[in-house]
Amino acid sequence: MGTSFVIVGANGRMGRTLCDLIGQEPDLSLVGAVDTPEHVADVSLRMVGKCPVSDSLENLLARVPKESVIIDFTSPAVSMASARLACAKHFPLVIGTTGLTREQISELESLATTNPLFWSSNMSIGINAIRKILPDLAQALGADYDMEIMEIHHRHKKDSPSGTALTLGKTLAEARGWDIDKVRCSKRDGIIGERKDEEIGIQALRGGDVVGVHTVYFMGPGERIEITHHAHSRENFARGAIRAGIWLTEQKPGKLYSVADMLS
Numbered sequence: 001m002g003t004s005f006v007i008v009g010a011n012g013r014m015g016r017t018l019c020d021l022i023g024q025e026p027d028l029s030l031v032g033a034v035d036t037p038e039h040v041a042d043v044s045l046r047m048v049g050k051c052p053v054s055d056s057l058e059n060l061l062a063r064v065p066k067e068s069v070i071i072d073f074t075s076p077a078v079s080m081a082s083a084r085l086a087c088a089k090h091f092p093l094v095i096g097t098t099g100l101t102r103e104q105i106s107e108l109e110s111l112a113t114t115n116p117l118f119w120s121s122n123m124s125i126g127i128n129a130i131r132k133i134l135p136d137l138a139q140a141l142g143a144d145y146d147m148e149i150m151e152i153h154h155r156h157k158k159d160s161p162s163g164t165a166l167t168l169g170k171t172l173a174e175a176r177g178w179d180i181d182k183v184r185c186s187k188r189d190g191i192i193g194e195r196k197d198e199e200i201g202i203q204a205l206r207g208g209d210v211v212g213v214h215t216v217y218f219m220g221p222g223e224r225i226e227i228t229h230h231a232h233s234r235e236n237f238a239r240g241a242i243r244a245g246i247w248l249t250e251q252k253p254g255k256l257y258s259v260a261d262m263l264s
């Protein structure tokens with residue numbers, strides 16, 4: 001049998017996509033689905049005859065095969081609780097949730113020393129490939145080129161700017177030897193004066209059902225480069241998370257893994 005998965009947040013936009021995809025793959029098994037008490041009935045309806053459904057990850061883990069992988073796309077607090085539980089019960093865990101604080105990421109890094117853990121704010125292969133080439137571009141263009149990021153997401157997204165935009169910003173900042181927390185500008189309103197040299201604007205638009213658009217701009221004298229990634233559906237994030245889960249079963253604990261580790 002191939003890899004078995006437990007999905008936390010099974011009624012969510014990402015959770016439903018994950019459950020559907022896993023159900024379509026003969027080598028993968030869905031062995032458990034978790035959501036809140038209000039949503040468990042909806043999940044149960046969709047999962048009839050497919051897998052156990054619960055509002056408690058802890059209870060569910062007592063009933064699934066020992067080698068199962070947990071995937072969690074929920075909210076920062078819920079994902080942190082899943083991480084503590086996965087470590088206590090020795091289950092590999094893939095987290096796709098965004099909006100985690102520095103402290104929460106540090107805690108994940110510490111938990112990852114004892115249990116296989118994976119977290120990426122963007123599971124798409126395309127975004128991670130763009131991330132790989134940004135430092136070369138920033139260096140080749142040099143200090144005359146201002147770097148900015150714009151992202152667009154659906155009206156229900158709760159965090160802003162997106163985790164992906166922040167990660168792209170961090171990559172650009174590091175390429176110039178800057179600290180993203182010192183150079184990020186996510187608010188321009190009123191008489192704000194000229195743009196600083198050491199600045200990376202990261203701006204967000206929200207509306208409709210946009211799955212995710214990220215554009216990185218390099219604006220220099222007489223020319224502008226734009227690199228845009230459009231996510232057409234949630235499938236590419238879900239496929240990335242499933243691939244991460246399969247990959248994670250072969251990794252030893254030691255570090256908080258990400259898509260960059262998987263691709264290298």
Ligand code: NAD
Nearest residue numbers: 009011012013014035036073074096097098121122123237
């Ligand atoms: P969503 O609101 O549609 O789904 C979240 C689900 O989690 C809901 O069904 C909710 O009921 C459930 N949930 C809440 N509390 C829970 C609990 N205690 N136990 C179990 N389930 C619980 O959100 P979404 O659009 O699916 O996104 C979820 C997260 O994933 C967000 O942080 C989003 O930014 C992130 N995301 C990441 C990527 C990536 O590639 N890493 C891609 C898309 C979305």
